[in-house]
Amino acid sequence: MQHNMTDDTSAATSPVETHPLPPFLPTQARILLLGSFPPPRKRWSMEFFYPNYTNDMWRIFGLLFFNDKDHFVDVEHKRFCRDAIEAFLQERGIAVSDTVAVARRLNGNASDLTLEVVEPLDLARMLDLLPRCHTLVTTGQKATDTLCAITGATPPPIGQYATLTYHGRSLRLYRMPSTSRAYPKPLAEKAAVYHTIFQDLEIQTY
Numbered sequence: 001m002q003h004n005m006t007d008d009t010s011a012a013t014s015p016v017e018t019h020p021l022p023p024f025l026p027t028q029a030r031i032l033l034l035g036s037f038p039p040p041r042k043r044w045s046m047e048f049f050y051p052n053y054t055n056d057m058w059r060i061f062g063l064l065f066f067n068d069k070d071h072f073v074d075v076e077h078k079r080f081c082r083d084a085i086e087a088f089l090q091e092r093g094i095a096v097s098d099t100v101a102v103a104r105r106l107n108g109n110a111s112d113l114t115l116e117v118v119e120p121l122d123l124a125r126m127l128d129l130l131p132r133c134h135t136l137v138t139t140g141q142k143a144t145d146t147l148c149a150i151t152g153a154t155p156p157p158i159g160q161y162a163t164l165t166y167h168g169r170s171l172r173l174y175r176m177p178s179t180s181r182a183y184p185k186p187l188a189e190k191a192a193v194y195h196t197i198f199q200d201l202e203i204q205t206y
Contacts, residue, residue: 023097140178
């Protein structure tokens with residue numbers, strides 16, 4: 001892969017960042033939700049995954065499971081309700097992590113387009129900690145590309161899944177749209193795409 005001088009200069013001057021959050025791994029989890037890498041901390045509204053208040057992941061879950069996009073949202077303080085999110089994920093058997101363990105932000109912002117993967121997720125180790133997990137869900141292009149590079153899988157179309165064998169386990173890989181507002185799709189439409197996962201796995205939603 002070729003780099004121009006600007007890219008090389010950016011890479012040389014951009015600090016290396018190690019993922020700041022421990023993965024959320026309920027031992028009985030059947031689903032592993034995987035994003036790319038957290039935004040800069042100044043954008044966080046809580047100490048958990050998808051912390052940017054403008055990210056719609058937890059609104060999608062609120063809409064799907066409670067028919068209320070603000071179920072996990074503290075609207076008054078413009079933040080998400082971490083305790084409620086963790087309790088819900090624990091109950092439903094959903095683990096959460098990211099596909100990038102160490103990264104550089106070549107432009108210093110939250111964009112995946114300029115996020116350089118220095119070290120990917122140790123997926124094999126994570127699966128060892130999740131013995132019942134059979135479904136991987138990537139949330140956006142960078143997450144999908146990184147996971148496919150780890151597993152050798154072929155990316156499925158957005159909203160669909162592919163089957164693969166990795167680390168001695170048969171898995172489904174669902175490719176979902178990004179929940180960032182930068183991805184131009186209304187909340188209800190994104191939620192409808194995410195609903196296919198739970199419908200396929202016969203997990204009851206609202």
